[in-house]
Amino acid sequence: MKLDILLGLQWGDEGKGKIVDYLSPKYKIVARFQGGPNAGHTLVFNNKKFVLHLIPSGIFRQETINVIGNGVVFDPVIFEQEVNNISEFADVKNNLYISSRAHLILPTHKLLDAAYEKAKAENKIGSTLKGISPAYTDKIGRNGIRIGDIFEKDFNLKLNSTIDNHKKILEFYNFEYSVNDLLDKWLVAIEKLKNYKIINTEYFLNNHLNAGNSILAEGAQGTMLDVEFGTYPFVTSSNTIAAGANSGLGISPKKVDKIYGIFKAYTTRVGYGPFPTELFDDNGKEIQQKGNEFGATTGRPRRCGWLDLLVLNYACLINGVTDLIMTKADVLSDFNNIFVADKYIINNQQCNELPLYLTENIKPNYLKFKPWGKINNIKHFENLPDSFKTYIDFIEKFTKTKISVISTGVDRNDIIIK
Numbered sequence: 439m440k441l442d443i444l445l446g447l448q449w450g451d452e453g454k455g456k457i458v459d460y461l462s463p464k465y466k467i468v469a470r471f472q473g474g475p476n477a478g479h480t481l482v483f484n485n486k487k488f489v490l491h492l493i494p495s496g497i498f499r500q501e502t503i504n505v506i507g508n509g510v511v512f513d514p515v516i517f518e519q520e521v522n523n524i525s526e527f528a529d530v531k532n533n534l535y536i537s538s539r540a541h542l543i544l545p546t547h548k549l550l551d552a553a554y555e556k557a558k559a560e561n562k563i564g565s566t567l568k569g570i571s572p573a574y575t576d577k578i579g580r581n582g583i584r585i586g587d588i589f590e591k592d593f594n595l596k597l598n599s600t601i602d603n604h605k606k607i608l609e610f611y612n613f614e615y616s617v618n619d620l621l622d623k624w625l626v627a628i629e630k631l632k633n634y635k636i637i638n639t640e641y642f643l644n645n646h647l648n649a650g651n652s653i654l655a656e657g658a659q660g661t662m663l664d665v666e667f668g669t670y671p672f673v674t675s676s677n678t679i680a681a682g683a684n685s686g687l688g689i690s691p692k693k694v695d696k697i698y699g700i701f702k703a704y705t706t707r708v709g710y711g712p713f714p715t716e717l718f719d720d721n722g723k724e725i726q727q728k729g730n731e732f733g734a735t736t737g738r739p740r741r742c743g744w745l746d747l748l749v750l751n752y753a754c755l756i757n758g759v760t761d762l763i764m765t766k767a768d769v770l771s772d773f774n775n776i777f778v779a780d781k782y783i784i785n786n787q788q789c790n791e792l793p794l795y796l797t798e799n800i801k802p803n804y805l806k807f808k809p810w811g812k813i814n815n816i817k818h819f820e821n822l823p824d825s826f827k828t829y830i831d832f833i834e835k836f837t838k839t840k841i842s843v844i845s846t847g848v849d850r851n852d853i854i855i856k
């Protein structure tokens with residue numbers, strides 16, 4: 439009877455989808471608790487690649503139940519596309535339960551996202567433009583529409599009045615838009631959505647826990663994109679941290695056992711916002727190329743840089759990480775020198791904690807590590823090169839947290855358990 443949580447410790451795309459897919463057989467249920475289709479979680483098995491945006495990454499395991507929790511914001515059009523993409527390989531109608539409390543992303547939320555970004559001009563966030571921020575704004579502002587509302591008599595009334603309000607804002611922003619086609623498609627998707635298992639997932643999940651079954655909560659985005667603790671305002675609009683799993687699923691913190699924190703052996707970021715260890719040289723380009731660092735949702739190139747241990751330590755602290763999972767060290771196989779930042783120098787002062795703003799005058803202090811060569815065919819920790827073990831050991835000591843899983847490639851089975 440326990441809830442384990444897996445979440446990203448950097449700026450997203452740490453490899454959450456791959457690891458959740460790998461771990462799923464150990465759990466009765468995999469549940470998403472926040473975010474929406476801004477997420478892109480990549481899974482590779484049997485030489486096939488899938489990118490999931492809304493559906494949890496346990497969906498390809500037949501014995502695993504998947505849940506979209508109340509904390510998620512849900513786009514029915516993207517959901518339908520996703521179901522079609524995977525229908526040959528997953529039984530979504532049977533294996534997925536959706537919270538009636540999850541809020542809907544309306545077509546006008548996406549338009550508002552675009553209008554706000556345009557108005558921000560050079561200060562824009564680099565949003566995925568999936569309507570995430572306007573949907574959460576309506577939720578917190580008590581103007582949102584929830585999935586359960588689609589069965590209510592006054593649904594159309596509520597929808598029309600919300601869309602009318604959105605249109606007024608779009609007009610205020612002088613944003614040119616056309617919503618009718620989008621709305622027609624959205625309404626068709628809503629009708630299809632009615633065929634899925636829409637339930638009070640908070641009862642469902644707690645009943646399973648009480649019956650002795652275990653649940654894995656799958657985070658989206660990463661700690662540095664959390665609306666409270668990330669690089670605000672260059673963040674997403676939900677709580678991506680461990681605490682988000684409790685409010686986003688309706689499960690007590692008392693039920694939490696392991697908190698898996700996943701990080702890349704280096705750092706990436708999509709969109710705008712500060713990134714102290716970002717590389718603008720050939721090393722950055724090489725990481726991007728070898729790591730195939732292009733956004734799974736928008737295809738945008740990801741900015742790349744060295745591992746930032748201040749970020750990692752902060753994320754371990756905020757989340758209470760019990761087990762670290764490291765991905766993509768194989769990408770650094772051909773590098774002669776590998777660096778990690780262990781402190782910042784700000785105005786000639788050493789700094790071991792993240793300041794409120796990660797401003798441009800931060801100079802990361804780098805430590806150099808020896809190359810480790812190819813690791814992608816190695817299956818057992820003992821067989822890894824000593825130089826790589828030194829890297830692992832250093833991170834464990836620095837974060838005071840054990841690294842229990844190492845991912846060495848894109849495939850489900852490219853995993854070393856330590």
Ligand code: GDP
Pocket residue numbers: 446450451452453454455456477478479480481482729730733734764765766767768769845846847848
């Ligand atoms: P997520 O959003 O955290 O699920 O991560 P993404 O799927 O957006 O990005 C991670 C990318 O790295 C995907 O293309 C994965 O297939 C890939 N990946 C995951 N783990 C590894 C690894 O250990 N090595 C390599 N080379 N690629 C990996």
Ligand code: IMO
Pocket residue numbers: 446449450451452476477478479563564565566567568570571657658659660663672673674675708709710734
């Ligand atoms: P996964 O789950 C990486 C980034 C966007 C933008 C900022 C706000 O795949 O790790 P939003 O669409 O939420 O308004 O965007 O957050 N972002 C992500 N970056 N991985 C993600 O998800 C992301 N989801 C949002 O690029 O900078």
Ligand code: MG
Pocket residue numbers: 450451452477478479480734735
């Ligand atoms: Mg991703």
